[in-house]
Amino acid sequence: MMKLKRLxxxxxxxxIITAFYAYSREExxxxxxxxxxxxxxxxxxxxHDDHNEKAMLEDDCSICxxxxxxxKLIKDESSEDYLCSECHFLKPTPENAIPLRMAFHKQxxxxxxxxxxxPVLCGECHIKK
Amino acid sequence: MxxxxxxxxxxxxxxxxxxxxxxxxxxxFQVIKLVNERENFIYTYxxxxxxxxxxxxxxxxxxxxSTRKSPVFYGISYVFHLLLFLIPIFLLSHVAxxxxxxxxxxxxxxxxxxxxxxxxxxxSLLFFIIRRIVVPEVNFLTKLSDFGFILxxxxxxxxxxxxxxxxxxxxxxxIVHVLSGELMIILIPFTRFFHMFMAPFTRAYTGSEFxxxxxxxxx
Numbered sequence: 215m216m217k218l219k220r221l222x223x224x225x226x227x228x229x230i231i232t233a234f235y236a237y238s239r240e241e242x243x244x245x246x247x248x249x250x251x252x253x254x255x256x257x258x259x260x261x262h263d264d265h266n267e268k269a270m271l272e273d274d275c276s277i278c279x280x281x282x283x284x285x286k287l288i289k290d291e292s293s294e295d296y297l298c299s300e301c302h303f304l305k306p307t308p309e310n311a312i313p314l315r316m317a318f319h320k321q322x323x324x325x326x327x328x329x330x331x332x333p334v335l336c337g338e339c340h341i342k343k
Numbered sequence: 344m345x346x347x348x349x350x351x352x353x354x355x356x357x358x359x360x361x362x363x364x365x366x367x368x369x370x371x372f373q374v375i376k377l378v379n380e381r382e383n384f385i386y387t388y389x390x391x392x393x394x395x396x397x398x399x400x401x402x403x404x405x406x407x408x409s410t411r412k413s414p415v416f417y418g419i420s421y422v423f424h425l426l427l428f429l430i431p432i433f434l435l436s437h438v439a440x441x442x443x444x445x446x447x448x449x450x451x452x453x454x455x456x457x458x459x460x461x462x463x464x465x466x467s468l469l470f471f472i473i474r475r476i477v478v479p480e481v482n483f484l485t486k487l488s489d490f491g492f493i494l495x496x497x498x499x500x501x502x503x504x505x506x507x508x509x510x511x512x513x514x515x516x517x518i519v520h521v522l523s524g525e526l527m528i529i530l531i532p533f534t535r536f537f538h539m540f541m542a543p544f545t546r547a548y549t550g551s552e553f554x555x556x557x558x559x560x561x562x
Contacts, residue, residue, distance in 0.1 A: 336517070
């Protein structure tokens, strides 16, 4: 009898944990990928405020939201009022050699490799649904 | 972990291709030296005409008689060899990585298509394993290492498939995927995978012998 009770209790615990896990996975915010025509991978997982808190970037928007003029980085100027896709187009252009997909990938991965933190492999951001 | 992943997806790729290219050159010199030392009589009947005649005949699927005698094996073999190159070269995630590191970019196939083609490769390899066990005359010629080579080819495809679907242990799946791919590239010059380069020459040799000496077709 004790065994049966324990079994029921454990099953209930496991059920609740998995339910929470499944629910919380649904809630993970992602990057807005609407500009891509036919995205083949799920939108990359990204929680802006949570990320910046963990990475301690709260004060300096320009670390990610950079400004380039004539292919030179303008220091201390930031571009958070623009969309990434306003400068980075779907295909490389003479003005901007870095297309949008590459811009996203490089922006995240290069920093994660340098800081030894954060996702760097395809499926760590593009989580299969 | 980040620096390890960075190493196997960065410098290790260069190291693998360097060993591959140097190995291929070394092996070609080695084979030429061996031929000159021990079999230099083949130069007396090597012929461009019979060489290319044989190579072209064997390039046409199901033209040679032996391919028509085992159509299932040769059919699977043709498809397998094509996909072995097409999938990795035109895979979206591979091209995306090349684009980021080398600014190289080309046509990519749809992920869903690549997924099915990968399964075809895995099932072809299963077929090759079963064939080596079941068909007596093939089993007679099979060594344990033959299964090893099939597994080495299977590993990057199986781990790539599992990683794409993110079934379990995603990070390790990608790590084994990358390392097994690099292992295969490194092994090409030094193992029977070298038939990738030798095939046209063995064909040319057989074609020349059949054409110039036996006055017969070799297909």
